[in-house]
Amino acid sequence: MKTYRDIAGDGGSDVLGQVTERAARMRARMALVARKLAVMSGKGGVGKSVVTVNLAAALAMRGRKVGILDADLNGPSIARMLGIENRRLTVGGAGLVPAVGPFGTRVVSMDLLLSRQGAPVAWDAPALQHRSTWLGALEASALGELLGDTAWGELDFLLIDLPPGPERFPVFDGLFPECDGAIAVTIPSAIAALTVRRSVVLARRCKAGILGAVENMAGYRCPCCGARQALFAEEGESVARTLGVPVLGSIPFDPRIARCADQGVPFVAAHRDTPAARAIVGVVEQIDRTCAGQEASR
Amino acid sequence: MKFLCVVCDEAMKVAEIPSPSSGDALTVVFRCPGCGHQVALLTNPWEAQLVRSLGVAIGGRSAPPAPLELVRATLTEARLLWTEEAERRLERVPEFVRSVVRKSIERYARQQGCREVTPQVIDEAKADMGM
Numbered sequence: 001m002k003t004y005r006d007i008a009g010d011g012g013s014d015v016l017g018q019v020t021e022r023a024a025r026m027r028a029r030m031a032l033v034a035r036k037l038a039v040m041s042g043k044g045g046v047g048k049s050v051v052t053v054n055l056a057a058a059l060a061m062r063g064r065k066v067g068i069l070d071a072d073l074n075g076p077s078i079a080r081m082l083g084i085e086n087r088r089l090t091v092g093g094a095g096l097v098p099a100v101g102p103f104g105t106r107v108v109s110m111d112l113l114l115s116r117q118g119a120p121v122a123w124d125a126p127a128l129q130h131r132s133t134w135l136g137a138l139e140a141s142a143l144g145e146l147l148g149d150t151a152w153g154e155l156d157f158l159l160i161d162l163p164p165g166p167e168r169f170p171v172f173d174g175l176f177p178e179c180d181g182a183i184a185v186t187i188p189s190a191i192a193a194l195t196v197r198r199s200v201v202l203a204r205r206c207k208a209g210i211l212g213a214v215e216n217m218a219g220y221r222c223p224c225c226g227a228r229q230a231l232f233a234e235e236g237e238s239v240a241r242t243l244g245v246p247v248l249g250s251i252p253f254d255p256r257i258a259r260c261a262d263q264g265v266p267f268v269a270a271h272r273d274t275p276a277a278r279a280i281v282g283v284v285e286q287i288d289r290t291c292a293g294q295e296a297s298r
Numbered sequence: 299m300k301f302l303c304v305v306c307d308e309a310m311k312v313a314e315i316p317s318p319s320s321g322d323a324l325t326v327v328f329r330c331p332g333c334g335h336q337v338a339l340l341t342n343p344w345e346a347q348l349v350r351s352l353g354v355a356i357g358g359r360s361a362p363p364a365p366l367e368l369v370r371a372t373l374t375e376a377r378l379l380w381t382e383e384a385e386r387r388l389e390r391v392p393e394f395v396r397s398v399v400r401k402s403i404e405r406y407a408r409q410q411g412c413r414e415v416t417p418q419v420i421d422e423a424k425a426d427m428g429m
Contacts (some may be wrong), residue, residue: 002307007300011328012312014358015349021362022353091414092382096365113369115377122374125351126322130344138351142369145353149365 026148029095030178033067033155035291037211038172038182040203042195044164047216048185050261051251051280052161053081055183057266058284060103064156067098069146070109071172072163073139074121079111083264087112094151102266108150140175147176166199173206180294181211183248183287186240188218189232193242200243211248211290214283215240218250221275228252246290249283252276301339306332315357324349326356364413378404380415387420402427 010016030036039055041048052068060066070078079085079099087099089112098106110121123138125131152158160179162168169182182203186196196213203210220229231253240247254276260267268280301310313329313336324346326339341349349356353368370376380388391399406423407415 001304002302002309004300007302007309009309011300011309012358013299013326013356015352015354015356018354018359019352088377088385089379090382090385091365091379096379097382110373113366113373113377113379115375119375123372124374125347125372127343127347130347133344134348134351137348138368138372141351141353142372145366145369 022144022148026144026176027178029148029150029152030158033152033158033178035156036158036160036176036178036180037287038071038160038162038169038179038208039185040162040169040182040199041164041185041192042166042197042199043186043192046164046185046187046192046196047257048164049077049081049161050257050267051185051214051216052159053078053261054257054266054268054280055284055287056105056157056159057103058268058280059157059287060105061269062284062288065104065106065154067106067152067155067158068101068108069150069158069160070107070111071143071146071160073110073142075163076109076111076121078161079107079109080264081261082107082266085111085117085264089113092151096146096150098150098152102269106152106155108146110146140171143172144175166195166202169199169203170206173203173208177207179208180291181208182206183211184213184243184245185216186213186243187216187232188230188240197243200245210245211287212246213240213243214248215250217253220253246286248286248290249279251279251283299339301328301337303330303332303335305335306330308332310337312357322346324356370413378407378412378415381417383417384415384420387417 039048039052049072056066056068068078070076082101082105084099084101084107089099089108090097096108098108099112101107127134162172173179184196184200186192200210217231220231222229240250252275254274256271257267257276260270268277271277303310308330310328310330312326314327316325316327322343324341327336328339329336370379388396388400403415403420403423406426407419412419
C-alpha cells in the first residue's frame with residue numbers, strides 16, 4: 001500500500017501549491033531588501049521595541065532606506081513610538097503600502113490596521129473556545145501576509161521587531177527563511193541574561209544565526225553630578241559579553257528615551273548629542289560593518 | 299493530508315467541496331480515479347479553523363489572494379483599508395469635513411460588505427447619499 005510520500009501532489013486541494021506560491025511571493029518581495037534583521041529578546045521589558053525604533057531612525061539618518069515590521073502582533077507599539085499611529089495604510093497596485101515614519105522609514109504594524117487606538121488584537125473565528133489549536137497557525141499566516149503582501153520597495157534594512165520569548169526567533173526563522181540574522185537585546189540583569197542566554201542558544205541553531213547583542217539600560221549617568229551609576233547588580237561584567245556573541249554596543253539608561261517613545265519621537269534624533277544617542281549610532285555603525293563583512297565573505 | 303483508495307492503491311482526488319463550507323465546519327468529497335469510490339472529509343469547527351488559519355482555499359483559487367486577505371477577514375476590529383486612488387480622491391474634500399466624509403463612506407462600504415474602499419465605492423456611496 002502506498003504511503004504519504006509515494007503520492008505526488010495533494011489530490012487537488014492545492015494547499016501545498018498555495019503555500020509554495022505565497023513563499024515565492026515573499027521571496028520576490030525580499031529580493032529588493034538588502035538586509036532582513038530580526039530584533040529579539042528572551043524577556044519582555046528590556047526595551048526591544050524602543051531599541052528597534054532608534055536603530056531604524058539612526059540607520060535612516062545615515063541615509064539608509066529602512067523598513068520596520070512590528071511583528072509583535074498582540075502588543076504592537078512601533079507606530080506609536082514613531083508618532084504615526086494615526087497614519088493609514090493603503091492598498092496600491094503592488095500590495096499594501098506601508099506608512100511612512102520619521103526619516104522616511106516604512107512601517108507596517110497591527111496598530112495601523114485596527115479601527116481605533118487601543119483596540120485589542122482579537123480574531124473573529126467560529127471556534128474561539130478552541131483557539132489553542134489554531135491561533136499559532138493564524139498568527140504565523142498573519143505575519144506572513146504582513147511581510148509578503150507589503151510593497152516594501154527597495155530597502156537597505158528591514159528590521160523585524162519580534163515579540164519577547166526565547167522561541168520567537170526560531171519560529172520566525174522557519175517562517176521567514178530570507179532572514180539574515182537576529183539582534184538580541186538584553187539588559188544587565190541576571191534574570192534577563194538567563195532568558196536571553198536561552199534565546200541565544202536556540203537562535204544559534206537557526207539558519208540565520210545571531211548578528212550580535214545590544215545591551216540596553218547599561219548604567220545611568222546622574223544629571224546632577226555626572227557620575228555613572230549601575231542600575232543592575234550585574235554591570236561589573238557585561239552580561240552581553242557572557243552571551244558569547246558579538247556585542248554591538250551598550251546603550252546607557254536615559255529617562256528621555258522612554259519619554260521620547262511616549263511622544264512618538266525617535267530619541268536618537270531628538271537628543272543627538274547625548275551618550276545614549278551616541279551609543280545607538282555606534283550600534284548602527286557596528287551593524288553596518290558586520291553586515292558589510294558578511295557580504296564580503298559570501 | 300492525502301486520501302488513498304485502499305482497494306485500488308490510488309490517491310483520491312478532490313471531487314467536490316459542497317457549500318457552505320464557510321460555516322464552522324468543512325466538507326470535502328474525495329473520489330478514487332480508479333473505482334470511482336467517494337469519501338467525504340468532515341472536520342469539526344476547530345479543525346476547519348486550523349485549515350482557514352493557513353490562509354488557503356481548499357481546491358485552489360481562481361485569482362491570487364488580495365493583500366492581507368486573511369488578516370482583514372479575521373481581525374475583529376479591522377480598519378477598512380482604502381486604495382491609494384481612493385485616498386487621493388478623499389484629499390480633494392475640504393479638511394474640516396474630511397473625517398465625517400470618511401466615516402460616511404466607510405459606513406456605506408461596510409453595509410455593502412466591501413473589502414476595501416475604492417473610487418467606485420466612493421461614487422456609489424455618494425449616489426446613495428444623494429450627492
